[in-house]
Structures are given as structure tokens and as C-alpha cells.
Amino acid sequence: MIESAAGKVSGFRTYYRLIGYMKAFWKVFLISVLGLWLYSAMQIAFIDLFGYLINVLTVVTGDGGLPDQVNMTQLDGGVTSWLAEKLGAGEDVLSQSRKALPAMLVLLALIRGFGFLLGNYGMTYVSQSVVHVLRTQVFDKYTRMPSAYFDAQMTGHVVALITFHVQQVMGATTKALKVIIREGALVIGLLVYLVYLNWRLAIIFLTVMPMIALVIGIVSKRFRKLSKRIQLAMGDVTHVSQEAVAGYREMHLYGGKQYESERMQRASQTNRRQHLKMAITEGLSMPFVQILLALIMAVLIWLALTPEILTSMSTGGFTKFIFTASLLAKPVRQLTEVNSIIQKGIAAAEVLFTALDQEEEIDEGTYEADRVDGHIVFENVSFCYSGDNKGVLQEISFVAEAGETVALVGSSGSGKSSLVSLIPRFYNYQSGRVLLDNHEITEYTLNNLRRHIALVSQQITLFNDTVYNNIAYGELASRSPDEVREAARMAHALNFIEALPNGFDTLIGDDGVLLSGGQRQRLAIARALLKDAPVLILDEATSSLDTESERHIQAAFDVAMRGRTTFVIAHRLSTVENADKILVLEHGRIVEEGSHHELLAANGRYAELYQQQLIEEDDVVA
Numbered sequence: 001m002i003e004s005a006a007g008k009v010s011g012f013r014t015y016y017r018l019i020g021y022m023k024a025f026w027k028v029f030l031i032s033v034l035g036l037w038l039y040s041a042m043q044i045a046f047i048d049l050f051g052y053l054i055n056v057l058t059v060v061t062g063d064g065g066l067p068d069q070v071n072m073t074q075l076d077g078g079v080t081s082w083l084a085e086k087l088g089a090g091e092d093v094l095s096q097s098r099k100a101l102p103a104m105l106v107l108l109a110l111i112r113g114f115g116f117l118l119g120n121y122g123m124t125y126v127s128q129s130v131v132h133v134l135r136t137q138v139f140d141k142y143t144r145m146p147s148a149y150f151d152a153q154m155t156g157h158v159v160a161l162i163t164f165h166v167q168q169v170m171g172a173t174t175k176a177l178k179v180i181i182r183e184g185a186l187v188i189g190l191l192v193y194l195v196y197l198n199w200r201l202a203i204i205f206l207t208v209m210p211m212i213a214l215v216i217g218i219v220s221k222r223f224r225k226l227s228k229r230i231q232l233a234m235g236d237v238t239h240v241s242q243e244a245v246a247g248y249r250e251m252h253l254y255g256g257k258q259y260e261s262e263r264m265q266r267a268s269q270t271n272r273r274q275h276l277k278m279a280i281t282e283g284l285s286m287p288f289v290q291i292l293l294a295l296i297m298a299v300l301i302w303l304a305l306t307p308e309i310l311t312s313m314s315t316g317g318f319t320k321f322i323f324t325a326s327l328l329a330k331p332v333r334q335l336t337e338v339n340s341i342i343q344k345g346i347a348a349a350e351v352l353f354t355a356l357d358q359e360e361e362i363d364e365g366t367y368e369a370d371r372v373d374g375h376i377v378f379e380n381v382s383f384c385y386s387g388d389n390k391g392v393l394q395e396i397s398f399v400a401e402a403g404e405t406v407a408l409v410g411s412s413g414s415g416k417s418s419l420v421s422l423i424p425r426f427y428n429y430q431s432g433r434v435l436l437d438n439h440e441i442t443e444y445t446l447n448n449l450r451r452h453i454a455l456v457s458q459q460i461t462l463f464n465d466t467v468y469n470n471i472a473y474g475e476l477a478s479r480s481p482d483e484v485r486e487a488a489r490m491a492h493a494l495n496f497i498e499a500l501p502n503g504f505d506t507l508i509g510d511d512g513v514l515l516s517g518g519q520r521q522r523l524a525i526a527r528a529l530l531k532d533a534p535v536l537i538l539d540e541a542t543s544s545l546d547t548e549s550e551r552h553i554q555a556a557f558d559v560a561m562r563g564r565t566t567f568v569i570a571h572r573l574s575t576v577e578n579a580d581k582i583l584v585l586e587h588g589r590i591v592e593e594g595s596h597h598e599l600l601a602a603n604g605r606y607a608e609l610y611q612q613q614l615i616e617e618d619d620v621v622a
Contacts, residue, residue: 011346018169018349021130032122033181038115040186042108044193045080047327049104051320052080056097080104119182127174135166138352144360147426148386161355165348172345179338183331190328197321236267361446362428368448372437373402374534374565376423381432383422392418393588396432400581405566407576409609410585416569419585420537423567424453436535451475454533458540460524462512467497468504470512471526479530487530493522536566573610582606
């Protein structure tokens with residue numbers, strides 16, 4: 001019971017927070033509410049008009065007399081009766097009705113249509129605006145999240161948050177609110193009208209409302225739980241789809257079609273089962289509400305046909321009461337159905353708000369520099385990834401002088417990429433200090449720190465855009481075309497770019513799929529060269545190039561690295577022979593430090609790696 005109550009409170013708070021996004025659009029929301037209320041009010045007005053018409057026909061034909069002999073009190077009063085008297089003052093009932101009813105019928109239809117237009121468009125405007133704000137907030141949040149957040153998330157779930165989850169929220173803020181306001185107003189209006197017609201019979205109808213509310217409360221918790229499962233399942237479907245599309249070459253080459261199909265089968269089947277459970281819950285709750293309404297209608301008809309009730313109501317009044325009571329079934333059913341949509345929206349909103357409430361990258365620095373020299377010092381730096389007690393880096397200490405080239409070598413998993421990732425603060429170290437120009441990197445603002453650093457990693461990221469926009473990306477868009485062209489030339493990319501169908505304006509496809517691996521690598525290098533940052537990080541930057549291309553790129557790097565502090569991670573040790581300083585890492589520690597010749601003379605771990613690579617290269621040549 002306590003857990004259930006806590007769930008209700010949590011759901012209410014989540015929905016209240018979601019509705020809070022509508023405050024910025026409260027004027028449009030108010031107009032839409034008024035429109036929906038107007039729409040509902042006209043439905044009740046139609047019932048009043050219909051009942052008045054029945055009374056006129058019954059009284060006139062029943063008396064067999066002239067229309068002016070009809071007593072107006074027999075028509076039960078009502079708004080329609082009052083308007084008919086005002087429009088046809090001094091005339092008989094039939095004349096009044098002939099003038100008033102057709103005009104009122106057309107007028108009610110116009111007002112009803114106008115109210116529907118205001119309510120429907122206004123509510124859609126508000127909900128789409130809320131969805132737009134939420135979607136952009138989540139996306140902007142992603143741009144401020146640390147690398148550790150994305151390391152812990154599956155890509156499909158991250159993308160589903162902006163697509164599928166936001167769509168669920170839209171249902172809660174569009175269809176659900178529209179139904180609640182429109183049908184809720186109609187239910188209240190119909191109940192008030194029932195009381196006006198016959199308060200004793202209306203009391204019977206009111207007794208069933210708590211029972212309906214109880215049913216809605218019971219199924220709400222079930223709806224929310226199933227909605228969360230559906231959202232997780234959709235995230236899995238998106239994730240599997242993205243991986244299969246991104247790795248379609250590997251899938252075909254390594255015979256992974258069956259494996260991927262089975263993964264999709266499992267993810268889709270899980271999603272299907274949750275939807276079926278949701279359908280069962282809806283299928284059981286809706287008929288139960290309908291049965292309650294049918295039972296109460298049966299009781300009403302039984303009571304209404306007693307002589308005491310029949311003598312106190314006219315034919316039109318009795319018809320209006322029964323018709324009004326029967327009309328309650330539809331809005332009550334819709335209000336019950338909308339509960340599942342609200343619960344889906346609440347479940348989706350909880351996930352969205354959880355993402356929005358995540359801790360962002362720590363940026364407490366205040367120091368900014370126009371351009372740094374590039375003097376970098378590591379002092380007893382230790383680092384481990386979140387949730388991993390095993391240290392990736394342990395007590396790392398070294399100095400990189402401004403303009404110096406530092407090479408990092410070692411076996412896979414020794415911590416080379418982790419070390420260079422600390423410099424732009426993709427991750428934060430747990431102890432020690434990293435200094436840039438005698439200022440700890442945490443003293444810099446993140447934007448300013450990263451403005452001084454260029455990176456070319458082994459995992460190339462390109463965008464589905466032109467060659468030019470991939471080189472002049474982000475803040476580099478302000479660079480001149482001549483500068484972009486020169487960066488491409490230095491990266492040995494100019495020749496293949498000019499050979500493309502539209503040169504620099506050629507679209508390269510999703511993640512540069514229309515280019516070769518070496519061409520993609522050179523575009524990334526050109527982007528780094530265009531930035532002209534004082535600190536350059538090359539993380540396996542030539543790994544996708546053949547020997548001939550690598551030789552050209554290495555020559556370009558020799559020029560690009562002049563006057564810059566450069567960190568180089570290379571799997572071929574021959575490419576780091578000219579480095580000013582080589583750091584040999586093993587198990588997260590620096591085991592050797594020195595120049596190429598010094599380390600070979602020491603005959604330690606570096607010499608062992610170097611000799612081993614020479615043997616492997618000789619075997620390949622042989």
C-alpha cells in the first residue's frame with residue numbers, strides 16, 4: 001500500500017512537472033480550454049433543443065387544439081424555451097418554434113465548430129511546443145554530458161529518448177489533455193443538466209462515479225509499469241537496428257544475418273508482449289466501466305417508468321433525461337481510455353526528466369587564455385573509470401615542453417588513449433594534477449581549454465554533409481575558403497577532394513560512408529590542421545592509411561607539429577622515432593621515458609617492442 005501510494009505521488013509530481021512546461025504558452029492554452037468547453041456546452045444545448053422539440057410536437061398533436069391554446073409550462077422551460085419566447089414574443093408556440101429552432105440549430109453547429117477549431121488547434125499548438133522544448137532540452141543536455149555518461153548508455157536508448165519517448169509525452173500533453181478538458185467538461189455539464197432535470201434520479205448516477213474512479217486508480221499503476229517496459233523494449237529495437245545498419249559490412253562478411261535477425265526477433269517480441277499486456281489491461285478495464293454504466297442506466301429506466309416519476313416529467317423532459325444519461329457513457333469511456341495514454345506519457349516523462357537531471361560536465365573553471373604556449377605537466381596523476389575500482393592510470397608524472405612531441409607507446413590496454421583523454425578533460429582524474437602553462441586544467445573553462453586542443457583519433461567521426469562543412473566544422477565555419485583549402489592540401493586530401501563530383505561541395509554520406517577509410521582519415525586530419533591549436537593529439541591518426549599515404553601524411557604532420565605540443569599514439573613505432581620524448585606505458589604506469597635512441601640503448605621494454613615489430617614487418621615482407 002505504501003509503495004502504491006508512493007508511485008501515485010511520484011506519477012503526480014512527474015505529470016505536474018510535465019504540465020509545467022505549458023506555462024510559457026498559457027494564453028494559447030486558455031483559449032483552447034475555452035474552445036473545448038464551448039464545444040462541450042453546445043452538445044448539451046443540442047439535447048435541450050431536441051427535448052424542447054419533442055415537447056412541442058407532443059403537446060400540439062396531443063391536445064388536438066390550436067397552437068395558441070398550448071400552455072408554455074408544459075414545455076419544461078429550459079434555455080431553448082426561453083430563447084424561443086424572446087425571439088417570438090406574443091406569438092403561439094408553434095410559430096415561435098418555427099422561427100427559433102432552425103436558426104438555433106445552425107447557430108449551435110457554428111458555435112460548436114468554432115469551439116472545436118479553437119480547442120483542437122490551440123491544444124496541438126501547445127503540445128507540439130512542449131515537445132519541441134523537451135526535445136531540444138534533452139539534445140542540448142547531451143551536448144553538456146560527460147563522456148562517462150555515453151560510455152554507460154546504449155546508443156539506441158539515447159536516440160529513443162529524443163524520438164520515441166518524446167512522442168509518448170506528446171500523447172500525454174495533446175490527446176490526453178484535450179480529452180480530459182473536453183470530455184471532462186461534458187461529463188460535468190451533463191451531470192449538472194441531469195440534476196437540473198431531476199435531482200433525485202441524478203443522485204443515482206452520481207453514486208457510480210467513485211466506483212469508476214476506483215477502477216481507473218487500480219489500472220493506472222499497471223499502465224505505467226507496462227509503459228516503462230515498452231519504452232525499454234523500443235530502445236532495444238532501436239539499438240539493434242542501428243548496430244545492424246552501421247555494421248552491415250561486417251554482418252554480411254561474417255555471416256551475421258541470422259544472429260542479427262534473432263536479436264531483432266527477441267527485442268521485437270519483448271515489445272510485442274508488453275503491448276499485448278497493455279491491450280489486455282485496457283480490454284478488461286473498459287468493459288467493466290461500460291457494464292457499470294449499463295447497470296446504472298437500467299436502474300434509471302426502471303425508476304423513471306414508475307408512475308410517480310412519469311407524472312412529474314413531460315415527454316420531452318423524460319426523453320432529455322434518458323438521452324443525457326446515455327450520452328454520459330461515451331465521455332466516461334474516453335476519460336477511462338485516456339488514462340493509459342497519460343500513464344505512457346508519465347513513464348516517458350520520468351525517463352526524460354531522469355536524463356535532464358543527470359549531472360553535467362563539471363565546469364567550475366574561470367580562467368581563460370587567448371592562446372597557450374602548450375607547456376603540459378602531469379604530477380602523480382591517477383585515474384579510473386566510473387564504477388571501476390581498478391586504476392587505469394597510476395601515479396603518472398612527466399613534463400611536455402611547449403612545442404615538444406611526446407609519443408606514447410605500449411601494449412593494448414596500457415592506458416595510452418586514457419592518458420591523452422585527460423588533457424581535454426573528456427574524463428576527470430581522481431588524484432594528482434595536470435597543468436597547462438602552469439594552470440591546472442580544471443582552472444580553465446571547458447570551452448576555453450578545448451579551444452587550445454585539436455584531436456585526430458582512431459575513431460573518425462564525419463557528418464552527413466559536404467566535404468567543406470566536415471573540415472570547417474563548428475567554430476571553424478568562420479575560416480576562409482582559402483584556409484580550408486590549405487588545410488586539405490597539408491593533409492594530402494586536396495587531390496582526392498578535387499576529383500570528387502562536386503569537389504568541396506560533395507556530400508559524403510552518413511559518417512563519410514561514400515569515402516574510403518584513408519580519405520575519411522585525411523578529412524579528420526584536415527579539420528585538426530584548420531583549427532591550428534597549440535596542442536595536438538594524434539591517437540592512431542594514421543592507422544587507416546596505407547604505407548604510401550602514411551608517408552605523405554607524416555610529412556604533413558612534420559610541418560603541422562612545428563611550434564605545437566603534440567601527443568602521438570602510434571601502433572607503428574617507426575612513426576615515433578623522431579619524437580622528442582617517448583613514454584612507454586604498461587598496466588597504467590610509465591615504465592620507461594626517453595628518446596628513441598636512449599630507449600633502444602637501455603634495452604628495456606621499448607627495445608623489446610621495437611624488435612618484435614621489426615620481426616613482424618619482416619615476416620609480412622617475406
